[in-house]
Amino acid sequence: MSAPTKRVLLAKPRGYCAGVDRAVITVEKALETYGPPVYVRKEIVHNRHVVETLRERGAVFVDEADEVPEGALVVFSAHGVSPAVHEQAAARNLRTIDATCPLVTKVHFEAKRFAKEDYDILLIGHEGHEEVEGTAGEAPEHVQLVDKAEDVDKVVVRDPSKVIWLSQTTLSVDETMERVDQLRQRFPDLQNPPSDDICYATQNRQVAVKAMAPSCDLVLVVGSQNSSNSKRLVEVALLAGARASHLVDFAHEVQEEWLAGVGTVGVTSGASVPDNLVMDLLAWLAERGYGDVDEVTTADERIAFALPPELRKELKKS
Ligand code: SF4
Numbered sequence: 001m002s003a004p005t006k007r008v009l010l011a012k013p014r015g016y017c018a019g020v021d022r023a024v025i026t027v028e029k030a031l032e033t034y035g036p037p038v039y040v041r042k043e044i045v046h047n048r049h050v051v052e053t054l055r056e057r058g059a060v061f062v063d064e065a066d067e068v069p070e071g072a073l074v075v076f077s078a079h080g081v082s083p084a085v086h087e088q089a090a091a092r093n094l095r096t097i098d099a100t101c102p103l104v105t106k107v108h109f110e111a112k113r114f115a116k117e118d119y120d121i122l123l124i125g126h127e128g129h130e131e132v133e134g135t136a137g138e139a140p141e142h143v144q145l146v147d148k149a150e151d152v153d154k155v156v157v158r159d160p161s162k163v164i165w166l167s168q169t170t171l172s173v174d175e176t177m178e179r180v181d182q183l184r185q186r187f188p189d190l191q192n193p194p195s196d197d198i199c200y201a202t203q204n205r206q207v208a209v210k211a212m213a214p215s216c217d218l219v220l221v222v223g224s225q226n227s228s229n230s231k232r233l234v235e236v237a238l239l240a241g242a243r244a245s246h247l248v249d250f251a252h253e254v255q256e257e258w259l260a261g262v263g264t265v266g267v268t269s270g271a272s273v274p275d276n277l278v279m280d281l282l283a284w285l286a287e288r289g290y291g292d293v294d295e296v297t298t299a300d301e302r303i304a305f306a307l308p309p310e311l312r313k314e315l316k317k318s
Pocket of ligand 1: 017018019020078101102103104169170199200201202229271
């Protein structure tokens, strides 16, 4: 049998989204403006390479605001924080820069608004994820988390005619709609969010993977294990017909045996991944005969967000 023709399909859009770009630039500018150390609550974005690079430049990553010395500067990550975290920071006189992605802030506003209108809010998301903790923390007495299918049966609402679902921004679109259908079987009057909570970047990256996966023997997703949107890309690739799919932080993590008998390799990356890591992977693949690269483009992204106002004010002075 002749060897398969080797080629790479490269998904576009992939990699950095507007919220990640803004959060990373925020920490870089804070380091330039104020000098190290700049404290960052949680990983600024869920990517090992990004976090390590910023750490080398003087960012200090902490789990909670109470680990930050009194009066110091702390940046809140792109995933958002609950009001309780803002209160902790204020109690320690911390100077804060909030790098929460505006699309996460939008979901926070929705949670606050529907809690004020006394809805029961069913928040579809992954238990323990920072974003979900931040959103739920806006209205803990109104929000119930729905993660797995079995959670649907555990939901208890006060008035079935006043229930709305919201979601984490980085979920699988299809899996979320499955969960909504299950919830709607229990609560037929369940209301939809006023606009999509799963963000444009998450959706666009999934659409691009779906387009290329049926033609791929293997799909490699560059991203970290704690990156929700990156993990979803692996799942979406498999469901869309890729024979195999793996998540790697770096090219050197790809195992040679994954390429056995593989003709077409699909490549993409999560929303927190700088493109130089994808270029490293393409170079690694080219060394193994996969030098022929075709881009599969499904959307043209031009979204950018302004830096946090606290930082913009400071940058204007300098
Ligand atoms: S993945 Fe979406 S919600 Fe998250 S930072 Fe990027 S744009 Fe914002």
